[in-house]
Amino acid sequence: MNFDLTADQLDLKLAVRDLARRFTDEYWSDCDESKEFPWDFYRAFADAGWLGIAIPEEYGGGGLGVLEASLLLEEIAASGAGMNGCSTMHLTIFGLNTIVKHGSEELRQEVLPRAVDGSLHxxxxxxxxxxxxxxxxxxxxxxxxxxxxxxxxxxxxxxxxxxxxxxxxxxxxxxxxxxxxxxxxxxxxxxxxxxxxxxxxxxxxxxxxxxxxxxxxxxxxxxxxxxxxxxxQGFRYLLDGLNPERILLAHEALGIGRAALDKAVRYAKDRTVFDRPIGQNQGIAFPLAEAVTRLDAAELMARNAASRYDAGQPCGRVANMAKWLCGEAGFFAADRALQTLGGMGYAKEYHVERYFRESRLLRIAPISQEMVLNYVSEHVLGLPKSY
Structure with missing residues (x-):
């Protein structure tokens, strides 16, 4: 059992990280506040060829798996872009899977190449x-x-x-x-x-x-x-996309949690109260230590789910659990980050409040945590269906 990413996957993460971090927290705050679509960011990723990472090569895509697509979105979220960044391309990666798998060749030729180059939304x-x-x-x-x-x-x-x-x-x-x-x-x-x-x-x-x-x-x-x-057969086609969607969103939640935790740790090291850094206090340090522990544990489930999906193995159980665990871990990290910064965590200039708002979304969308637990109750534990 090998939990390490391949050299190519690590290179992918570094390349995405380098490109995503060219767009600052201030860029994302301005886009969020003005409700302006982040076109510069979107075009940069389109020009670099990332939009078609999971679309077959014959249509101009990268032909890679859900794991690689998940790593892409996780790095984008972790850069500070959060859900605003991921949502510019999430549907190109996930939503077009229905056309790849079930669409006519005419539809594939019409849609996929233009989605890859960023000209079609x-x-x-x-x-x-x-x-x-x-x-x-x-x-x-x-x-x-x-x-x-x-x-x-x-x-x-x-x-x-x-x-x-x-x-x-x-x-x-x-x-x-x-x-x-x-x-x-x-x-x-x-x-x-x-x-x-x-x-x-x-x-x-x-x-x-x-x-x-x-x-x-x-x-x-x-x-x-x-x-x-x-x-x-539309409902059956939708079901084909549920597991990869949960896996992608799990990694996005991880990324937001990592971004929030990074802000909190740096603040805890630099902020001095009563002649000592606040991170020296266990009341600050322990919640942050718990946050990284939750994130690391959830990451293993998310990686497991992505690997199983790409290998063609049953993954409904782990995909749903990954979405639940990562949603909880990401929000816990953002909440603890806001608490660490105190009043400054509530201030927009530190950006933690934006991570907090966006991490909360991943506990209700595109499926609530309660509906995930319904799935686990019925399909894993064998309990009677509740709805």
């Missing part, structure tokens, strides 16, 4: 106001109309919709059956820069450089070629 439309975690309750509907479909519905919490030209959308193509609720949903790749699609940004607590949107779809016609895979 694609968002992912699943969540709805009245459905939430229960995707089987979505009401967005795509009805047959000639040689295509006419789509009507509403989505919410759609990341990067305002910067995207296209959306991977799940919609019902058959009315919901109580006996088989996951049947009858289909995936589509739709254009959203049109009169039939309207957007509204959602004011929110954090990660404001990459905004979230309500999306209103009114009588949008799409050709049959816009459908991804087989009609009615």
């Amino acid at each position: 694609v968002c992912f439309g699943v969540t709805e106001p009245n459905a939430g975690t229960d995707t089987t309750r979505i009401s967005t509907f795509a009805r047959r109309d000639g040689d295509g479909y006419r789509i009507n519905g509403r989505k919410v919490w759609i990341t990067k919709a305002g910067q995207s030209q296209k959306m991977v959308l799940i919609a019902r193509t058959v009315e919901r059956s109580p006996e088989r609720p996951t049947d009858g949903m289909s995936l589509f790749l739709i254009d959203i820069e049109c009169d039939e699609v309207q957007l509204r940004a959602i004011p929110k607590l954090g990660r404001n450089a990459v905004q979230s949107y309500e999306v209103f779809i009114d009588d949008l016609w799409v050709p049959e070629s816009a459908r991804i895979g087989v009609e009615g």
